[in-house]
Amino acid sequence: MRPISSPPPGSDPFVRRLTALTLVIITLMLLWWSLPLIESLFTPKVGGVRTVTARGDLAADERATIELFEKSRDSVVFITTARLVQDIWTRNVFAVPRGTGSGFIWDDAGHVVTNFHVIEGASEATIKLADGRDYKAALVGVSPAHDIAVLRIGVGFKRPPPVPIGTSHDLKVGQKVFAIGNPFGLDWTLTTGIVSALDRSLTSESGATPIQHLIQTDAAINPGNSGGPLLDSAGRLIGINTAIYSPSGASVGIGFAVPVDTIMRVVPQIISQGRYIRPTLGIEVDERLNERITAMLEIEGVVVLRVTPGSAADKAGLKGATLTPDGGIIPKDVIVAVQGKQVDSASKLLALIDDYNVGDTVQLTIVRDGQKQEIGVVLQPGA
Incomplete structure (x- = not known):
């Protein structure tokens, strides 16, 4: 009898078919991965120039917001404060930067309204207008109970326009609001939101009597926004941005503003008498x-x-x-x-x-x- 021998390796038809299929799959995968390279070799080099797509008209609400900012910007000011310190050895007096904030032009006499806490503890304040001019400010008076302060600058020509005055007693939750200020020193920044709530109270930074009747808004308000105007959709002043509610000190969608009805009662007294008489x-x-x-x-x-x-x-x-x-x-x-x-x-x-x-x-x-x-x-x- 002839001895039975084992088939040579690879002679099994199933193994041959599986091997061939595996090679085909690998080849296709390599080809697929190489397609971008192959395509780039045959694509003409034109420098990647693209055609600009026409924008078309801005939406109506966008145009309204842009117009509001452009009309209101010149009425908003940037405030930097400093504290005078005396060197105990040389007896020289020098100014140490204290902080920054915002404010707005109140009238044609050069009065500027801001928060009391913006200038509290400062020895001097400098006000920068939207056109780049700087002025040393004089303190007219304050009302810590309302977190309101009034400064004055001497503008001889090209006086910036006062911000238009609105009302706050008729505000409704859900109304659009716009805040202009200088958060973190980033001058003339616009943020938008709505009236989130009304008649809020908040303890002042000094821990004294709580400030009452505050407007709550979700418009982004950050350090440096304090003292800036809160405007309605008509560009009228409805409040002074005064505080944020945040453990980190940054905006979390809960900001507060002193209502303009309070401002209208307090500021004229400060201007005429140097203080608010309760x-x-x-x-x-x-x-x-x-x-x-x-x-x-x-x-x-x-x-x-x-x-x-x-x-x-x-x-x-x-x-x-x-x-x-x-x-x-x-x-x-x-x-x-x-x-x-x-x-x-x-x-x-x-x-x-x-x-x-x-x-x-x-x-x-x-x-x-x-x-x-x-x-x-x-x-x-x-x-």
Whole structure:
């Protein structure tokens, strides 16, 4: 018998077909990867010149935004502040840069409105106009309670236009707003957004009485925007950008602006008198003590602790609390509303009174001996 021998390697038809198919696949893959190179070898070298595609007309809202910025830009200023420091060895005085901010032209007399915290602690301020001119600014006056300051520059010719004035009492959540300022020193920057909320309150940087009636917006506001104008879609001033709510100090879509109705009440007084004189009732209240007493009485309002003799409140017949020999307090009058608006804290009472002017008569709703009654008080100037 003839011995049976093994088939030579590669003689199996299945193995041959599999090997051939693998080679075809590899060849096709190499060809596919090489196509761009092959194509480039046969493509004429024309320098990569492209034809510009026609833009067409801008959208109507784009044209409106561009026009608003171009009209408003010249009314916005760039503020840099410095603090004078004396060298303890040489006794030489030199200026140390302190910070930057924004502001806007208020009138033709050269008054510039900005935030109080922009110039707080500074010894001097320089204002740069949109056309590049620089001026040393003089301080006219401030109102820390509203975070408002007024400066003045002497512009002899080509005076920049004052920003048009709008209103804030009729603002609606959802309205478009536009902020122009100098964030991080990047001058004349425009950001847009909407009114996110109204009548917000925010504790000032000094930690004093909270600033009331603020406009909340999602327009990007960053350090350097402070003091700049917040405008409506007609280009009118509706607020001063004053603060952002952010742990990092950068915009997170929550910014605040002092409303123009407050500005219109405060700024003219600062210009004419050098300061803002708050209207008052002539009473003493205490926020922390008030919380404890009203909780004990189970009532929302403000306890009148003391009435200043001869004050507007005294003339109107308001009664203060009585102190007992053991240091206790027996409340008499509790203010629960001003002109029909509910009062639930001392800061709210101050804010509501501040909406009026010295000499105005406001109607107070008080609770005395468990009974509600109305008392009219003529507001007097504060200290």
